[in-house]
Amino acid sequence: MKFDQPYDTPKHTMYEHDVIVVGAGGAGLRAAIAAHEEGADVAIVSKLHPVRSHTGAAEGGINAALREGDSWEDHAYDTMKGSDYLADAPAAETLCKDSPKETIKLEHWGMAFSRDDDGRVSQRPFGGLSFPRTTYAGAETGHQLLHTMYEQLVKRGIKVYDEWHVTRLAVSDEEKPEDRNCHGIVAYDVQTGQVEGFRARNGVILATGGLGQVYDHTTNAVANTGDGVAMAYRAGAPMEDMEFIQFHPTTLPSTGVLITEGVRGEGGILYNENGERFMFEYGYANNLGELASRDVVSRAELTEVNEGRGIEDEYVHLDMRHLGEERIIDRLENIIHLSEDFEGVNPLDAPMPVKPGQHYAMGGIETDENGETCISGLYAAGECACASVHGGNRLGGNALPELIVFGKRAGHHAAGKDMEEAKITTGKEGEYELGEVDSPVELGEAGIGEDAVADGGTAADAGATVSGADLVQRAVEDERETIDTLLEREDGIQQAEIRERVQKSMTRNVNVFREESALKDALRDIREARELYQDVFVADKSRTFNTDLLQTLETRNILDIAEAITLGALARNEFRGAHWRKEYQERRDEEWLKHTLLSWNDGRPELWYKPVILEGEDKTYEPKVRSY
Amino acid sequence: MSTQVPESVEEESATETASAGKQKRDAKKRERAERVQEQREAEAAEKARSADDTFHLKVFRYDPEVPEKQEPRFDDFHVPYKQGMTVLDALMWARDHYDSSLTFRHSCRQAICGSDALFVNGSQRLGCKTQLSDLSEPVRIEPLPHADVVKDLVVDMEHFYDQMESVEPYFQTNSLPDGELDEQRQTRENREKVKMSTRCIWCSACMSSCNIAAGDNEYLGPAAINKAYRFAMDEREGEDMKQRRLEILEQEHGVWRCQTQFSCTEVCPKDIPLTEHIQELKREAIKNNLKFW
Numbered sequence: 071m072k073f074d075q076p077y078d079t080p081k082h083t084m085y086e087h088d089v090i091v092v093g094a095g096g097a098g099l100r101a102a103i104a105a106h107e108e109g110a111d112v113a114i115v116s117k118l119h120p121v122r123s124h125t126g127a128a129e130g131g132i133n134a135a136l137r138e139g140d141s142w143e144d145h146a147y148d149t150m151k152g153s154d155y156l157a158d159a160p161a162a163e164t165l166c167k168d169s170p171k172e173t174i175k176l177e178h179w180g181m182a183f184s185r186d187d188d189g190r191v192s193q194r195p196f197g198g199l200s201f202p203r204t205t206y207a208g209a210e211t212g213h214q215l216l217h218t219m220y221e222q223l224v225k226r227g228i229k230v231y232d233e234w235h236v237t238r239l240a241v242s243d244e245e246k247p248e249d250r251n252c253h254g255i256v257a258y259d260v261q262t263g264q265v266e267g268f269r270a271r272n273g274v275i276l277a278t279g280g281l282g283q284v285y286d287h288t289t290n291a292v293a294n295t296g297d298g299v300a301m302a303y304r305a306g307a308p309m310e311d312m313e314f315i316q317f318h319p320t321t322l323p324s325t326g327v328l329i330t331e332g333v334r335g336e337g338g339i340l341y342n343e344n345g346e347r348f349m350f351e352y353g354y355a356n357n358l359g360e361l362a363s364r365d366v367v368s369r370a371e372l373t374e375v376n377e378g379r380g381i382e383d384e385y386v387h388l389d390m391r392h393l394g395e396e397r398i399i400d401r402l403e404n405i406i407h408l409s410e411d412f413e414g415v416n417p418l419d420a421p422m423p424v425k426p427g428q429h430y431a432m433g434g435i436e437t438d439e440n441g442e443t444c445i446s447g448l449y450a451a452g453e454c455a456c457a458s459v460h461g462g463n464r465l466g467g468n469a470l471p472e473l474i475v476f477g478k479r480a481g482h483h484a485a486g487k488d489m490e491e492a493k494i495t496t497g498k499e500g501e502y503e504l505g506e507v508d509s510p511v512e513l514g515e516a517g518i519g520e521d522a523v524a525d526g527g528t529a530a531d532a533g534a535t536v537s538g539a540d541l542v543q544r545a546v547e548d549e550r551e552t553i554d555t556l557l558e559r560e561d562g563i564q565q566a567e568i569r570e571r572v573q574k575s576m577t578r579n580v581n582v583f584r585e586e587s588a589l590k591d592a593l594r595d596i597r598e599a600r601e602l603y604q605d606v607f608v609a610d611k612s613r614t615f616n617t618d619l620l621q622t623l624e625t626r627n628i629l630d631i632a633e634a635i636t637l638g639a640l641a642r643n644e645f646r647g648a649h650w651r652k653e654y655q656e657r658r659d660e661e662w663l664k665h666t667l668l669s670w671n672d673g674r675p676e677l678w679y680k681p682v683i684l685e686g687e688d689k690t691y692e693p694k695v696r697s698y
Numbered sequence: 699m700s701t702q703v704p705e706s707v708e709e710e711s712a713t714e715t716a717s718a719g720k721q722k723r724d725a726k727k728r729e730r731a732e733r734v735q736e737q738r739e740a741e742a743a744e745k746a747r748s749a750d751d752t753f754h755l756k757v758f759r760y761d762p763e764v765p766e767k768q769e770p771r772f773d774d775f776h777v778p779y780k781q782g783m784t785v786l787d788a789l790m791w792a793r794d795h796y797d798s799s800l801t802f803r804h805s806c807r808q809a810i811c812g813s814d815a816l817f818v819n820g821s822q823r824l825g826c827k828t829q830l831s832d833l834s835e836p837v838r839i840e841p842l843p844h845a846d847v848v849k850d851l852v853v854d855m856e857h858f859y860d861q862m863e864s865v866e867p868y869f870q871t872n873s874l875p876d877g878e879l880d881e882q883r884q885t886r887e888n889r890e891k892v893k894m895s896t897r898c899i900w901c902s903a904c905m906s907s908c909n910i911a912a913g914d915n916e917y918l919g920p921a922a923i924n925k926a927y928r929f930a931m932d933e934r935e936g937e938d939m940k941q942r943r944l945e946i947l948e949q950e951h952g953v954w955r956c957q958t959q960f961s962c963t964e965v966c967p968k969d970i971p972l973t974e975h976i977q978e979l980k981r982e983a984i985k986n987n988l989k990f991w
Contacts, residue, residue, distance in 0.1 A: 119855070121900050122811040136879070171878045178882070180869025180932065182896045183890060189883030213810055214896060221868035261848065291805040324782045327808045411827050412808060414782065563731035566794040567738045605731035610799030612763045615849040618798040 083266055083511040087113040087229075089484045090255060090270040091277055092236045092298060095123035096212070096473030097452025097480075098277030099219040101441075102228050102539055104481025105275075110274075112228060112485070115257050115268060117235040117620070118291060118579035120220045124279055124291040126475065129213025129404065130196060131204035132474075133467035134165065134173040137193065140201040142166040145464065149468060152198045152363050153432075153461025154647035154657065155693040156665070157309065159686035160456035160493040161439045164479075169471040171618060172478065173205055181218040183207045194401070195335045196467045198363035198698065202335075204467040209404035211332045215470060216269070233260040236297065237552075239305040240267070240538075240545040241445055247306030247669065251537030252448035256549045263613025265550045267542040273484035275441070276302055276450040277477065281431050283624075284632045285581075286573035288428035289321055289328040289481055294602045295443065298454040300627035303634070304341065304433045306370065307443040308497065308667040308678075311433035313638030313649050316464055317582045319367035321427030322413045323385045324403050331406055331466040334360040336401055338390040340371070341421065342379040348386070355698040362698035365463045365648040368426035370584050375425075387421035426582055432460040432648065433638070436496050436667060438487045441480025444497025455678050457494065458665065461682070464646020492681060505666075505677035507641040510596040513633060513672035517604045523605065556622060559688040562605035566600040567623040572599050572632050580636050585652035589640040596633050603629060634675065638666045641677060699866035743969075749778030753788055754836040754906040757800065761849045770847075772838075773797070779830060785839065785971040786814055786825035789851075803853035809967060812899030815906070816851055817842055822965040842906040858902040861919050865926040865946055871935050888933045889894035895928035895975060897968040904972055905960035916951040920962035923953060930982070943987065948983045955978075 077084035089105040091098045094116035105112040114120070135145045145166035150157055173191075177183060184206055196204040202433040208644040223230070234257040242251045244316040254269040278298030282290025303309050319340075334340075340360050342348045349355050354370035355362035362370075371386050380386060390398060390405075395418055411415045434456040441449045441457075452473045459472055483489050536544075575595035579588040603626065610618035610687065644658040645651055664679040684691045745751055761767035775792040777783075786804055787872040791911060803813040807826050814825040815841040817819045819833055830837065845853035904920040905911050910917045920925075929935055930943040947953050953976050962972040 073803065118805060118811070118813075119859070119900075122805050122813050124806060124811070126810045126899075127806050161745060174879050174881055179873055180871075180929070182892060182932075183884075185884050185886045185889045187886065189885055190881055207891075210810075210897070213899075217896070217898075218869070224863050225868040291811065292807065293805045325807060408808065412782075544795075561732060562728060563735045564738075564798055566798065567734060570794075600728060602731050602734060605728050608798075610801075612761050612799065612849070614761060614763050615801050615852050616799075617801050 077267065077539065082264070084269060084539065085113070085266065086269045087111050088270070088272045089275065089481070090115060090268050091275045091481075092116070092255060093277035093279060093452075093454070094118065094120035094230060094232070094277050095125035095277065095452065096219060096470065096653060097477035098275070100224055100477030101275045101277055101451055101481035101484070102378070103219070103222055103226065104478040105485040106226050106228055108482055108487050110272060110485035110487035113231060113268075114228065115231045115234045116256065117233060117237055117260065119232040120223065120230060123216055124294055126213045126216040127289070127328065128215070128290065128470055129204035129209045130332045130335070130466050131194065131211045132169070132173050132215070132466065132470040133199065134205050134471060135201070135203055136170050136173065136191070137203070140203050142170070144200055145169070145203060147691070148198055148200050148686075149459065150691040151696060152463055152465040153464055153625065154696055155399055155659070155663065155684060155691065156314070156458070156461030156646060156682055158458050158494050158683040158685060159691055161459045163686050164439045165459050165468070165471055165475050168475040172471065172474040175213060176218055176474070179222055181207065182214050191343070194332060195361065196329050196465070197306050197334065197358070197361045197367070198203050198465045199467070204332070204335065206332065209332055209402045210472065210669065231257065234258065234302070235260055235623065237549050237623055239301055239306040239448065240542040242541060248306075248444045248499060250306055250505060251446045251538070252305070254542040256542070256545045258549075258553070258620070258623070260615055263616060265546060265553060267546040267562060269539050269542045270447065270484060273447040273449055275480045275484050276448070276454055277452045278454045280453045281631050282428045284573065284576050284628050284635065286429040286570070286577045287321070287326045289318055289326050294432075295624035295625065295627050296454070296631040298450065298628050299434050300630045302443065302448065302450065303512060303630060303668070303670050305402065305445065305448070306664045306668045306670065307445050307448060307598040308436045309433060309435040310665050310667050311458060311461070311638065312431070312634040312640055312668065313666060314432035314460075314462050314647055315428060315635060316364055316430040316432060316648050317368040317426040318429035319364055319371055319426050320388055320424040321429070322409070323423050323425050323584070325412045325413045325425045328406055328429065329388060329408065329422060330402070331364070333388060333390050333402060333405060336397065337393055338388055341387045341389060342374045343381045344379060346379070348374050349377070352447050353383070358698040363463055364466060366698055369650060371426055372582050381423065385423045385425040388416055388424045389421035389654060391421070430464055431466050432456070432458070432462065436465055436538070438492035438494040438496050440483045440492050441476050442483060442492070442496065442621070447481040449484050451476040460499065461476065462649060496682070498678070499536070500680060501588050502678050502680045505641055505679050507594055507637055507677055509637070509640070511594050513593075513637065514599040514613070516597070518660070555620065556606070556608050556619060557611055559607035562607035564609060565606055565618075565625040568602050568606065569621070569625045569628060572596060572628055576632055576635070581638055583650055584639050586640065587637055592636045593640070594635070596636065600629050634668050637668065637675060637677065639683050642666060663693070731828065738795075744780050746776050751779040752776045753779050753783070754832050755788055756836045757789070757792070757851070758839045758840040759850050760847050774830070774836070783830050783832075784826055785818055785823070785828045785837065788830055788837075789825060789839070801849050810899060812901035815842055815901035815903040816840070817906070817966075822907050824901060824903070824967045827967055842902065844906050844912045855902060857915070858900070858905055858919070858921070861905070861922040862900065862925060862952060863916065864945070865918060865922050867925045867929075869929060869932070869935065870939050872938065873936060882934045884934055892928050892931050894970050895924050895931070897970055898924055899968060901967060903965045903967060907965045909959060909961065909963040910955050910957060914951060914955060917955045918952055920976065923979065924970060924972050924975050925945060927979055930979065944979070944983050944986055947979055953979045953983065
């Protein structure tokens with residue numbers, strides 16, 4: 071099938087840019103600025119206006135080896151240890167080497183960092199760090215970073231299509247994902263309901279952030295539905311290490327609002343119901359106590375609750391009153407507001423109730439250290455990507471540098487800058503092995519081969535001769551059909567019910583502590599939700615700002631991601647980093663120094679593995695017992 | 699294929715044609731979906747009936763495309779109350795259980811994304827930061843005044859963004875250190891001085907509350923002036939840049955329009971002393987002996 075060009079009609083437009091960035095948080099903004107620096111015509115397409123992005127909620131800081139006595143090598147060592155030896159050393163070392171100059175770049179862009187008496191940017195201790203290298207702006211570092219970067223975007227006049235929800239990628243349909251090309255995206259204009267194509271002459275960068283809405287207790291925003299990960303997955307790019315979900319130890323029980331690790335970094339203490347400082351008294355972390363890495367503290371808290379020493383059988387206390395009002399206001403003022411507004415507790419007068427909550431996905435779209443996926447012209451950076459920097463567990467303060475370091479690299483690469491050849495392979499280009507998992511239900515798409523709605527990804531049967539623009543146009547037409555189908559249906563089930571079922575099941579079954587029977591229950595629940603989704607309908611028939619439709623499209627992404635997390639968790643028969651298994655209480659290096667990958671293979675997940683790379687530039691990171 | 703397919707997958711009867719089988723399955727599935735949906739609606743109604751406490755919301759509705767909603771109206775929702783419930787929680791509950799077409803912007807739920815500034819019982823507030831228990835019933839929820847309504851509680855933000863972007867809202871200096879690892883120094887006092895101004899989350903509550911902005915579409919408005927303050931007072935930009943910023947600010951529709959009514963300061967959810975910042979810029983402008991009309 072051949073389309074007549076051009077695709078612009080009185081009703082429709084096909085947009086065209088060299089580089090298209092999907093998402094406008096820290097990684098997306100940095101990628102766009104970098105592509106612009108390289109002379110590319112770049113545009114951002116985002117379902118939120120940039121300043122609404124969830125990067126703004128990051129509190130703690132940016133790890134960067136800036137000071138005498140510190141070094142990128144120490145930062146890399148801490149990162150590899152924190153990852154429980156599942157990070158790839160070339161990615162972790164890239165992060166640690168580039169972070170200092172990228173952090174100072176933010177300072178040169180005017181970011182309002184907290185300051186020491188000598189006028190230099192302040193740094194503080196954070197969990198799992200051997201040096202106080204977390205560079206911060208009060209307890210609102212992400213807000214300052216996001217706004218600083220958006221200012222630079224405005225300065226450069228970079229085009230933003232805001233409140234455009236990207237629904238699928240226009241990727242060619244060669245048999246092997248490694249042979250495919252990404253030519254653009256399809257997006258839905260939330261304001262008008264128009265579905266339009268965006269052709270990317272050079273490349274598409276996914277920077278869609280987190281996926282916390284897979285769970286019902288999360289620090290993530292309502293918008294964090296893992297759209298980019300799911301979209302790339304359905305287009306053939308594998309998801310990597312999805313079972314590794316970080317549960318942050320200090321979230322407010324009633325809302326999931328985050329209380330920064332900076333509270334413990336500054337000296338805050340955790341107590342159980344008996345007023346015991348359990349991190350030490352029960353031996354969870356005899357050296358670092360409250361500042362052990364996040365997975366360790368989260369498990370300790372839940373163990374306290376499970377053994378009857380929790381408060382109201384639900385949470386523990388985080389006390390910072392002894393730090394004194396002056397220091398708290400100077401360094402953690404935002405925490406006073408959050409605790410008062412969202413939990414009704416003034417932390418200057420009383421300890422804050424806290425419990426673990428979903429916070430961060432270590433896994434994501436498989437990329438190399440230059441941000442490229444196995445599909446030509448498709449890049450990913452930030453939380454939606456997996457390079458992998460964080461492996462089995464991310465250190466606090468390592469997410470923000472990831473955004474600026476890998477956002478920039480992806481932006482440069484997509485704009486055509488020469489990059490050093492990547493040491494990390496993507497797709498089935500290097501060594502790999504197929505895996506197996508014993509699932510109690512069928513996996514993947516329900517109703518395969520039937521008129522499945524809301525399929526994303528690959529434009530089918532495009533043939534070898536079609537141009538990139540044709541491919542984008544075909545994807546646009548598929549999407550219009552999908553959306554029309556959803557809007558035409560008069561009855562069935564609504565997305566809120568399906569989403570709620572999945573979120574509850576994930577929190578119940580695929581949480582901090584995981585066991586086989588519960589993981590299988592989750593797979594059953596997800597299967598049932600997938601079947602219900604076959605009959606999803608959108609009650610709001612309006613084309614104007616239809617959030618009912620938007621959420622229905624997002625819920626499809628939640629289904630694919632929930633399945634991937636659970637499947638990975640069931641397959642990994644060991645305890646590593648944030649992934650704890652009741653039946654397997656040890657890290658099993660002889661078998662599991664490998665990344666979990668899932669590829670979308672004709673509507674079914676295919677499980678495979680590739681080895682982790684522990685060889686760094688000058689040394690190999692030998693796995694050691696991880697104690698804090 | 700790597701994943702095992704379970705044995706319990708239904709086999710189609712050989713006598714059935716594939717399409718008849720599919721139709722039957724489809725019908726069965728649809729029935730189940732409808733049953734689940736009905737059950738959900740019944741449960742929601744039951745929850746609202748049996749809750750000790752419900753909150754009565756009166757919510758503004760408008761959709762230019764839907765005939766019944768073209769004429770703006772208020773819909774009533776009775777939402778079961780849970781301790782700590784905010785206006786945003788209540789709207790989400792109403793949307794997810796009663797009417798999925800109820801439309802409002804929201805994302806972070808923690809007063810940092812600035813999406814959900816609303817007009818609640820007659821004043822501009824963030825939905826996520828406003829406790830229901832602090833409000834008298836019925837709770838009247840409307841879109842921000844002085845902005846065009848797109849649909850229900852969603853307003854057009856373009857004018858607000860245009861004003862924000864008109865004040866050169868980015869850091870500028872003529873004296874950056876040479877080395878890529880060399881920081882500019884800033885005193886703790888100076889950082890403290892600009893701190894409150896950097897807290898702005900672009901929610902536009904201030905702009906909506908401002909009578910001057912309502913009457914003068916070109917007035918920069920409190921948020922944009924505050925953004926300029928953030929840079930004008932930052933010692934890292936240097937004196938010559940400050941001059942330039944003051945020139946932008948004392949244009950006809952700049953700082954001198956403010957009549958110090960303090961309405962912006964009163965509604966700011968981040969407690970930014972907006973009026974004070976505007977006053978300080980007026981004083982700076984005079985001090986620098988710049989002309990004003």
